[in-house]
Amino acid sequence: MNTPxxxxxxxxLHNPNAAPETAGSLLQSSSDIRVDERTLAEAHASGLTAVNITLGYTLGDMEPYPHTLAEIETWDRVLREHPADLLKVSTAGDIPRARAEGRxxxxxxxxxxxxxxxxLDRVGEFARLGVRVVQxxxxxxxHVGDGSMAPGNRGLTAFGRALVERLGEHRLxxxxxxSGENTCLEAARIATAPVSINHTGCRALCDLPRNKxxxxxxxxxxxxxxxGIYFMPFLTASGHPTADDVVDHLVHAVDVCGEDAVGIGTDGPVTAVDDLDAYRDTLAAHVAERRRAGVGAAGERADTYPFVVDLRGVDQFRKLIALLERRGWSPERIAKVMGGNFTAYAQRVWGD
Known part of the structure; x- marks a missing residue:
């Protein structure tokens, strides 16, 4: 089939080999964002059309609001520096536009x-600055609800319910x-627009909190x-999933959700780590730091890579497509899962 x-x-969207001195730190700042020529060349070579990147505050010691504004400004600068390669996505129509323009x-x-x-007025501010996804x-x-590792498994707080409503008003x-199970279920029930789980696995196949x-x-x-199904250690109890495990989770998700609702959210870059032996030492320190900070997840260990070893690098999407073909999936279903379903969902939320 043609590349979908x-x-x-x-x-x-970065090169994990470019800045090893910061790779283990939770205290990332906007100055650590690097999009080099290898990153761009390999993203193009992989066939990638669009990617939801993480910016702003996720965890660490930074002040969340100013840190987030700084990272938005930094990414705006990155996009200005690479206009022939990168396109800021504001509406669903920008996804096919990026493909047509080779960006x-x-x-x-x-x-x-x-x-x-x-x-809550910051929701409108972030929307005006180009944010399109809020986890x-x-x-x-x-203060919004419980994450997957929070022991209480509460639903949304009163503020969380107001936030979901405001996000809907701004079409984010x-x-x-x-999220924790009850937070997820409540948010999906009260939201006025369709919601997403952009990177997860299936709890029925591997009973870990990060899976749904x-x-x-x-x-x-x-x-x-x-x-979206991720390429993460939580796909198997061993913490060492293979490409076939990714396919198994995609198959289960389609069985549960239907073929029009499932896609991929790898939670990783296109560019692969070059030196896995050296990376193990960095990984151990990173996992230990996350545990000390109280943000680690069950199934996350010093020996579990945050990627699938045989499904990484510039050929990861082509290899996944080939495996889905071997499972008997039609070209139409594969095209939906590789990007068509996210694009259609984006249209329902963001519009054209």
Whole structure:
């Protein structure tokens, strides 16, 4: 089949080999953002059409609101520096536009809503600055609701319900990745627009908190939303999934949600880590730091890579397509899952 539109519902646009001195730190600043020529060349070579990147405050010691504004400004500068390669995505129509123009669409997304603080007017400010996706929580609880590792498994707080409403008013995606089960279910039920789980796995296949139950997956899909499957250690109990495990989770998600609601959200870059031996030492320090900070997830260990070893690098999307073909998937279904479904979901939320 011809290469379909490929949209990574949560990924990275950077070279993990470019700045090893910062790779293990939670205290990332906007000055650590690097988009070098290898990043751009390999993103193009992979067939990637668009990617939802994480910017702004997710975790760490920074002040969330000013840090988030600084990172938005930094990414705006990056896009200005690479106009022939990158296109800021504001509407669903920018995704096919990026493909037609030979550029990579860059979607601004949050992985925590803490930067909103208690000021709902900041939602409009972030929307005007180009943010299009807001994940409600990271792994821990915040003032909006519970993350997947929060022991209480509460639903949304009163402020969280008001935030979901305001996000809908501004036509921003409500992303329920990392959320606790009850937070996810409540947000999906009360949202006025379809919601998403941009990067997750299926709890029915691997019972870990970062994965979603069939009830969560089905509710999001039944209300017109989107579910992206990640390339992460949480896909198997061993923490060492293979490309076939990614396919298994995609197959299960389609069985539960239908073929019009599922896609990919790898949670990683196109450019692969070159030296896995050296990376192991960095990884151990990073996992330990996350644990000390209280933001780690069950199934996250010093020996579990945050990627699938045999499904990484510039050929990752082509390899996944080939595996789906071997499972008997039609070209039409593959095209939906690789990017068509996210684009259609984006149209329902953002418009053209």
């Amino acid at each position: 539109v490929i949209v990574n519902a949560l990924g990275e 990579i669409g860059v979607i601004y997304g949050f992985q925590n809503s803490v930067a909103v603080g208690r000021d 409600l929580t990271y792994n821990q609880a915040n 995606m409500v992303d329920l990745s990392h 139950t069939d009830e969560e997956l089905r509710l999001v899909a039944d209300r017109g939303g989107f579910v």
